[in-house]
Every structure is written in structure tokens, then in C-alpha cells.
Amino acid sequence: MQPNKERRRKIRNMLHRSFPKEDTPEFDLLDRNQQLSPLLRLPPELRNRIYELVLDVGQINVCFKKWEHKARTRNGQRYYETTVGGFWCRILDKDQNPWREPKPTGPPPRRGLKLLSPVCRQLYHETALLPFRLNAWSFESLHVMDRFVMKEKRLSLPHRRAIRMLYAQTVLPTAVEKYFGGLEVVVLETGLTMVRQVSEQTPERGRAKTAAWNVYHRKWK
Secondary structure: OOOOHHHHHHHHHHHHHOOOOOOOHHHHHHHHHHHHOOOOOOOHHHHHHHHHHHHOOOEEEEEEEOOEEEEEEEOOEEEEEEEOOEEEEEEEOOOOOOOOOOOOOOOOOOOOOOOOOOOOHHHHHHHOOHHHHHOEEEEOOHHHHHHHHHHOOOOOHHHHHHOOEEEEOOOOOHHHHHHHOOOOEEEEOOOEEEEEEEEEOOHHHOOOEEEEEEEEEOOOO
16 A cells, blocks of 8 residues: 555655664665665765766756646547646756746656655665755746645655755745745846845854845846
8 A cells, every 4th residue: 555645755754864773674775785786885975976967957847737638539439538737847957047938738748857766765865855956946837836835735845945046936925935945046037036145143142143135137048
């Protein structure tokens, strides 16, 4: 039986936080993978560089395609042809304006972005957040972003906090900005770019940190 959505979310969060304990079957499997895998035997610095070359693709643009049900007739029999829909992603250059790019026609691709993560526990631990941290993220529309992020909560807590650069059509509401949690750069459709600047307060005010957005203008590719 497949675990439900809540159970899968808890499993993902657990994998992000820790490795298995010693003297458990999961730890033995982890140790064996580290000894046998040519990739996992490499120093962490080299592995991280390989991960960056594979997973840094530029911009990940999240789109949504509606399910379509069209009436057809074959040999005098009427039936409905269903075109699969749902959320899907396309890859754009980091400097491309995602709202000026024509949306591809046809069924959405089914290939996943995190191809390394399902291989084993260690690769999941080391790579699951990298597509979110290394790439700019954008959404087909404000409605798609609201549905994907806020209503259906398709991004787990570690995933959404790993996103550093977001392209948005308008200034983000405070609730959305806090929900992402780790944004450092927000680029608007107009080219207006907001860079988050974090500074520490003076010693007499304690060590609390304050954040402000510095604004400048950029040109799309």
C-alpha cells in the first residue's frame, strides 16, 4: 500500500534532517553504497561540483495544463478522448522572461527534475534541495503560483525554503514571502529586481538581524 500524502511528506522531511542510526539495516545499506559507488567514494567537494553541473539548469518554470475531454466518434460509436493535464515544468534560460515565452502545445512532459534523488538515501540527502537552491523559479501565472504553493502545498518546507531566486509578476504578498522563507532575489515581470539585504543591529540593541529589500532595474534577455 502506498503511503498517503501526509506520510510521504513526513518521510521527506525525515530524510532531509538525518541519516539512519548505526546497527540498523538502513545504515548498513548506506555504508555499502558508500563503499561500492564510484560517485559516493569521491570527496564531497567533487560530488557537489558534479551535482551543480547536472542540476543547475537556469530557470524552472511551473505551468498548468487543464484536463481535456473531447467527444470522438469511431465506427459509429461515440466516446471521449482524455488529454492528461496537471502541473508540469519547463526549462528556460535564467535571464528569459517566462511570461513572454510561448507556451508549448501538446501534453506536458512527464520527466522529473530530481533524477538523482531517488537513487539512494545519501543522494537524496545531498541533492534533493539543489534544483530549488541552484535555479531561478517562476510560475506561468499568479493563479498557478497560488494554487501550486499555497493551496495545494506542492512544495515541502525544506523545498520552498531552499528557493533563493523567484520570478514573480507582481510584488509578493507578505504571507507568500514568509511562506517561501529563504528568498534572496525577487525579479518582477517589469524587470524590477529586489535583493534581500540582511544586517545585524548594533550591539546595544542585541544581536537581532533585520532584512530590507534593495531595488534596482534589470533587462530581460
